[in-house]
Amino acid sequence: MKAPGFSRKTLCIPYAVFLIFFVVIPMCVILFYAFTDSEMHFSFSNFLRFFSDPTKLSTIVYSIVISLITTVICLVIAYPVALILARSKLKKKFIILMLFVLPMWINFVLRINAIREFFNLLSQADALSWLETANIFKTVVGMVYDFLPFMILPLYTTMLKIDDSLYEASADLGANSFTTFFRITLPLSMPGIMSGVTMVFLPSMTNYVVSDMLGNAKVTIIGKFISDYFGNDWHMGSMIALVLLIVVFVSTWLTGGFHSEENVRGANL
């Protein structure tokens, strides 16, 4: 008989409890509500209602498009920054990196408020009055601003790991900088791109605080939708949450986020 004692497994108990109460049970509740009607009978009615309602479907597509735009803009801005930082020999480059990451440490609602006030100020000018109604534009700007650090960090850490001698080897073998970029830098930074994309694309589909505050409540993304439904119809809300879950799962699987270790290595700091 083994003496009962303190083992490493004991340390898992707090997390296991947390997991059960805040992940497993809520998931079961969502599942339960998604497949019941208001009389608590099992039914597919929410499911049917969801997929027969063009507004709901278009909201999903709308969310995906906004997230995609945000992600692409983030990638386009972050990639050169990360590459330049990772390859520079500057001793103080950590400080420059900090400047990009610093906004993350300021309260998120505060930042969005600030950006809204900034837009309001800009739209006072005659030439920029179009800003008042450019809800999608403002939403996307807010999201890019909000999620940019999540793109830079994984890219930067992945690029740091690319040995300088690989660039030298490429040049040595006759490749110009263009070829080197497409055949060495890009493929080797792919894991960083993947984790950056995952970390921007998924949250920007659900982060309705940004769209609410910057989009004059005219931009409805899927997260906003869920929140609205949970006011009066938990069954429908659960169903949309479930659909979102599946979308997230599929997109993570498509971008290769489930290959453990290698591909999530950018997500530190």
Next chain:
Amino acid sequence: MAEHIIELKGVTKYFGEDLIIDNMSFFVNKGEFITFLGPSGCGKTTTLRMIAGFDLPTSGQILLHGEDISSLPPNKRPINTVFQRYALFPHLNVYENIAFGLKCKRVINTYRNANGEEYTKRERLTKKEIAAKVKKALEIVDLEGFEKRSIATLSGGQQQRVAIARAIVNEPEILLLDEPLGALDLKMRKEMQIELKKMHDRLGITFIYVTHDQEEALTMSDTIVVMSDGVVQQIGTPTKIYNEPANTFVADFIGESNIFSGTVVGKHKVRFCGKTFECVDDFEQNELADVVVRPEDVKMCPPEEGMLKGEVISVVFKGIHYEITVQVGKYEVIVQSTESRSVGETIGLSVAPDGIHLMKPKYTTNVFDGVITKHNTVRFGDGEWECDVTQLYPESHLDEDEYLITKEGEKIDLTDTEVRVEVGLNDITISDEEDAGGVMGHIISIIYKGDHYRLIVRTEENEEDFVFATEDLWNEEDYVSVIIPKEKILLSLKPKAKEDEA
């Protein structure tokens, strides 16, 4: 005369404030296997990187076939590199790694159009051509059938071969190898050395090889460039560098050496270890010289027959020979012999004239081994001298109890510290008066040097020699005292014994 494929002309390289390469000039013959040899930090890798184009010289020229390529980017040079840690592309397999250079390559093909006029086109190599070249390269490095393997699944030796194949497949004019065997185990390294040498013979490409391993350099090279502190110390064939080292650095770095400070006392006569030896080199009389004797040139004999007599203090079996350390007076002499001796035995040692190599010393000063005594004086050359011990530690001073206090405030008792003592040729004077200086001795040699005399005073006890210049005329055999002013005695701490560093 062979064609100079590459030539460095007054190349100097600074990294920030640090001088890495100091006005370096040499050439490489076409088809040669040349090795840059030197300790780490001597600038050999930097030199290689400048030839490859990764670093640009701060000043000076690098000529390829007589044309300046100093500022040409690496991808425009017909030179390929095998990197120290291989630098294989981890996301490509063996085939793709080797084909990388070929895919970047453009060749100029000549065609004939319908009217019979010739025209040229810059074209990529076809898939078929690339495949054939890769296959041939894999054959050369003995890795047939490895095309589809991923780099991560290869052993160190196999990665090494892929790195070589990736470089030679481009048929470069010069192949640069930056310590390519450093990461391999001893047996593998020996095998690869022979294979690389064979490859060089077969391909006819100029190889420039960088290593800190003198044995590797001696085994493989046609020519060795010995470097230290960013300066070429000697260029020559392995045999020449080993047998006729240009200075004590080369002698010490290539193979084992006994190095003594000696004095040339006559024609083909040099004095070291307290004895006068016949030698082959002809130096000016009364010059100081560094004497290098290879351990295998020291012969052991019965005590009464040898020039030197000493006690065996250690015997180490080295496989083919024994390395025997003999204490001769205060000198240690290393001997290599197939015969063994037992520790504690007294033996005689002799050196044939052609085993003694004389070199101009780096600093023409008197150098002694000294010991600091109790009263902060130094004992050397059979005498005891007043000296300034604070020069051993910068910004130190003595307290009232005569202890040395360092800059950091640490108290050091210097008694019995071994030091190196240097006294300049012009810093010694002599006097008839007894006890005027630190030690008495006889003048054994006087040579007129145009405007002054070069004298040697030898002490009686251990026959230490003081060499110096004077304008006064003295007579040989005069018994004089040697005077050295306190501030002219330069002290430096002895580096720890060499074996400790290695």
